[in-house]
Amino acid sequence: MSKLQNAYLYSRVSNVDAAKHGEGLRRQQEKAKDWLKNYPNYKLSDKVFVDAGKSGYHGANLDPQAGLGSFLEACERGIVLPGSLLCVELVDRLGRLPPRQAKNLFNKILDYGISVAIVKWNLIVDAFSNNDDLSSDLLLTVGFHLAYMESKQKSERIRATHAIRRQVALSGGKKRTAVAPAWLRLSDDRSTFTVIKSRAELIQKIYQLKLGGKGANIIAREFNEQGIPTFSGKPKWSKTTINTYLRTTAVLGHFQAHTVTMVNGKRVYTKSGDVNTDYYPEIIDESIFYQVQSTFKNNNAGRFGNFQNLFRGMTKCDLCGSTMSWTRSPSSTGIPNFYLRCTNVYLKKLCSKPSVKYEAFEDRFIDALLNGEIFKDSFESELSEKSKQAKADLHILQQQKSNIQEAITLASPEAITELVPLLDQLHLQINATKQFLFESQQQINNSPIQEINSLLRTFDTKNQTQREQLNLLLKRTIATIKPSRDSFTIDFKNSEKSSKINMIQC
Numbered sequence: 275m276s277k278l279q280n281a282y283l284y285s286r287v288s289n290v291d292a293a294k295h296g297e298g299l300r301r302q303q304e305k306a307k308d309w310l311k312n313y314p315n316y317k318l319s320d321k322v323f324v325d326a327g328k329s330g331y332h333g334a335n336l337d338p339q340a341g342l343g344s345f346l347e348a349c350e351r352g353i354v355l356p357g358s359l360l361c362v363e364l365v366d367r368l369g370r371l372p373p374r375q376a377k378n379l380f381n382k383i384l385d386y387g388i389s390v391a392i393v394k395w396n397l398i399v400d401a402f403s404n405n406d407d408l409s410s411d412l413l414l415t416v417g418f419h420l421a422y423m424e425s426k427q428k429s430e431r432i433r434a435t436h437a438i439r440r441q442v443a444l445s446g447g448k449k450r451t452a453v454a455p456a457w458l459r460l461s462d463d464r465s466t467f468t469v470i471k472s473r474a475e476l477i478q479k480i481y482q483l484k485l486g487g488k489g490a491n492i493i494a495r496e497f498n499e500q501g502i503p504t505f506s507g508k509p510k511w512s513k514t515t516i517n518t519y520l521r522t523t524a525v526l527g528h529f530q531a532h533t534v535t536m537v538n539g540k541r542v543y544t545k546s547g548d549v550n551t552d553y554y555p556e557i558i559d560e561s562i563f564y565q566v567q568s569t570f571k572n573n574n575a576g577r578f579g580n581f582q583n584l585f586r587g588m589t590k591c592d593l594c595g596s597t598m599s600w601t602r603s604p605s606s607t608g609i610p611n612f613y614l615r616c617t618n619v620y621l622k623k624l625c626s627k628p629s630v631k632y633e634a635f636e637d638r639f640i641d642a643l644l645n646g647e648i649f650k651d652s653f654e655s656e657l658s659e660k661s662k663q664a665k666a667d668l669h670i671l672q673q674q675k676s677n678i679q680e681a682i683t684l685a686s687p688e689a690i691t692e693l694v695p696l697l698d699q700l701h702l703q704i705n706a707t708k709q710f711l712f713e714s715q716q717q718i719n720n721s722p723i724q725e726i727n728s729l730l731r732t733f734d735t736k737n738q739t740q741r742e743q744l745n746l747l748l749k750r751t752i753a754t755i756k757p758s759r760d761s762f763t764i765d766f767k768n769s770e771k772s773s774k775i776n777m778i779q780c
């Protein structure tokens with residue numbers, strides 16, 4: 275070649291910000307210019323082809339409007355002449371298409387009679403050379419492969435994040451009910467609550483006054499005397515309103531979905547689904563809330579303070595599936611006995627389930643909690659075992675990957691063809707393992723088992739507050755407990771497995 279040929283620079287940065295700052299592009303261009311000094315038979319064209327902010331993964335840079343696309347078009351229209359050189363930093367700059375498509379694109383450029391320089395590899399693939407150089411061919415194959423895998427990994431990570439978000443949304447996580455408690459404001463997209471500070475402070479004040487020994491009546495009267503406006507626009511604070519705020523677990527962030535049906539012209543609310551304990555922002559500290567609950571005298575609503583059945587909401591009959599509820603029956607000694615009894619036996623004589631003595635059952639259950647029997651086969655403990663294993667696996671996989679990557683830089687062309695599929699497989703395995711670890715960590719973090727264990731350290735079976743707390747925590751992970759005289763069975767919310775605990779410890 276006696277005549278000077280044109281060399282064209284093509285650069286691509288996929289990140290929009292990097293494109294704005296121009297750093298990625300300038301770096302690629304400077305390097306190419308430097309390198310080109312070694313090839314005096316080429317002169318650098320003023321025309322530079324650039325794709326900024328285009329991901330090569332879906333081939334967006336191939337659009338005729340885009341840089342590489344417009345380069346191909348310039349070849350097509352004879353503006354870029356055969357014999358020219360296209361300079362790229364690395365093959366991944368040409369795109370991150372699946373390897374075969376990437377190879378086709380590369381060949382298309384060669385077919386226009388354009389040689390391609392891969393600056394970093396100090397490699398020129400000559401469009402006119404007939405005897406294909408095997409080692410540069412393999413080098414390109416590996417390059418396309420790595421470029422694609424890396425990008426695939428990235429886009430799979432993004433997709434995984436979307437999938438998790440969608441899951442959260444499906445389980446009612448993101449979208450919130452339109453009805454917010456009076457101290458919260460719902461964002462326009464219904465995804466978050468913000469605390470109305472002045473109102474939250476007033477609720478906190480109500481709790482403090484109550485703990486200070488003032489009843490709802492007195493608090494309401496004081497607020498009215500001070501002219502504090504109500505949240506609802508009602509003219510005056512009432513005992514009922516104050517009590518409602520003192521009793522609602524919404525201040526802790528809890529939410530219980532209800533379905534409403536009309537019965538004889540009246541609205542009847544039925545609980546539906548589980549309590550979501552992380553729904554609203556918490557405005558009252560849990561310990562303060564339960565202290566306040568314990569100041570209420572035993573009440574026939576049986577909602578708080580009166581917490582006989584530690585397993586309320588979980589105890590079910592193994593024969594008919596009906597609720598087993600706590601009952602008291604007088605005995606000949608005058609000291610009452612406590613039982614769990616199937617409501618079908620109790621109410622309708624529809625079930626033959628023998629009643630189960632409550633105290634022995636509770637004692638055994640707490641024992642089994644303390645010595646780890648209850649959660650031994652739970653989803654969470656299985657998951658944390660699996661996570662440990664997965665972490666060890668990941669370490670080995672990553673070691674193998676870096677071994678292979680190093681081997682590729684040293685290997686003969688024949689060996690490279692064998693190494694590439696291995697690398698491919700490792701990428702997939704590493705992705706899957708990372709994904710598993712991420713998901714299981716989230717599930718472990720959401721599990722109440724750690725909280726249960728820390729509560730148990732100071733657990734006093736007579737402390738109503740603690741009973742209430744333990745009940746709520748257990749309900750987050752246990753679906754049902756089916757008590758019998760000689761054993762009980764636990765079904766978990768997250769697992770197909772159930773645990774069977776014998777009343778007499780082996």
Ligand SMILES: [Zn+2]
Binds near residue numbers: 594596626
């Ligand atoms: Zn029954």
